[in-house]
Amino acid sequence: MNLVRPPSVSIALRNASLASLLLLATSAVRAGLTAEDLIGRVGIAPADVARLQNGEIVSYSVSETGSKSLATGIAMYLKTAPARIVEVIKRRELIARDPDVTAQGVVPTGAGAEAFVQFAYTQAQADEARDLLNVRPGLDFNLSTEEIAGFAALKASLNTDDDKAVAEAVSKQYRTVLAARLQAYRRKGLAGIAAYDRGDGEKADPAAELTDATQASKLLAEHFPELQKALLRYPADRPADADDGFGWVNRTVQGRPTPILVHRLIYARNDGAVLLQRAFYVGHSYNSSQIFAGSVPYRDGALVLYSVRSSTDQVSGMGEALKHSIGRKQMEKEMIKKFQALKASVNG
Incomplete structure (x- = not known):
């Protein structure tokens, strides 16, 4: 069974273009959300909160939007200031740690x-x-x-x-x-x-998939409606305090070179971060992806949340439930690997 390797956390936390990056630091803080609020909003169980505080990476459920949708989330507690996490992301330190990325670049306005x-x-x-x-x-x-x-x-x-x-x-x-x-x-x-x-007249529609992924996020709808609106209506309604840009990566997916186009908006402060990533073109294996991540002060460090909604034709059809289960586990495994890379970069 040849299941997709969904977009990894490296694309987001490593600022690797991919496949659509929207980074807005401190939106959670500006919206009045604390780490405890976010833990409750995403549904991390009390037993997992204890594991989280002990330095373990824990997972949480994310709603899926249809037969082609894969979604999951993970969380980690880092004993470092949120400002350091923002610095690592902005300086693009993590891209060098992803062995699957063979090339990447920024696309200036007007470039061909x-x-x-x-x-x-x-x-x-x-x-x-x-x-x-x-x-x-x-x-x-x-x-x-x-x-x-x-x-x-x-x-x-x-x-x-x-x-x-x-x-x-x-x-x-x-x-x-x-x-x-x-x-x-x-x-x-x-x-x-x-x-x-x-x-045979069949189409895959990444625009519709990304629309569904954006509308499915209750956290966006309830606490960051301006960001949800910006994602749905781009290039209209872009946040005035965000700096947007585009990039690309060539990433090995299922053993094949894969071009991925990424959209990003960046607004940074030192006391936290919210990250949204949109991969609006992927060369093969999966159709699109959208990522929500956040970093806010927590205890004597920072809480980092990361969730991804990915769409792929490879998990629909016969055996769909099993395909989704396997796909989520593969996604979570790769996300954990990238979280570990983030931890190494932050502590390094």
Whole structure:
């Protein structure tokens, strides 16, 4: 059973572009929420609170929004000031600790395909590049009908089968796909996200999935309605005190190189942080993701919460309940690994 490896905490806490980053420090504090409030709001059991205070990483339930949705959350208590956690995130210290990220970059306003010049298939990945030349609607890649046609046109124009030449040509074509998708999202937000062509008239709709993920968050709706509104209506209603930007990563997912586009807004202060991440384009394996994370003062350190809602076609259909259970466990395992990396960076 080939289940997706959902987007990891590294994408968020390591400021790794991925797949849609919205970081707003101290929103929890500004909203009057304490660590105890957040523990109660996300439903961490009393027994787990004791484990949390002993330095263990604990999990909590997050509602799922449909047959393609995977969701879970974890929490950790760090004996360090929230300001240090904010510093680690802002300085992008964690990206270096993720062995699955092979390249990443920031996309300035107005930039085109040149912003993705470091995204490339290597000669050793020529088979993956050839799969794109022969791509058809389906689950192997997340591409629109028009994007699939673009790779078909590239194949027709190539007059070589040399591994290096194929990898370079496909990389160049994919960079135009990434640039076009990012520009469309910048102009129209969710309405600018093209659906993935699955064949036989079927589509995967990451815009609808991200809308569902945003609306499903009761914490956003009740305590951060301005953030929920900003996510749903971007590029309108952007918070005035937030600095937004975009990035990308090339991350190994299920053994394959995977371009991921990320949106981020940053507002930072020293006494806490709330982080929202939106991955609005993912090359394959899962369709989209949205992350909520928070760091607020707690005891003699900081409480860090992290939850993710991911959407993937790989957990729907026959055996759905089992697929969801396995997928959540895989997601939680990877999130814990990244939390441990955060702890090492903060303490280092």
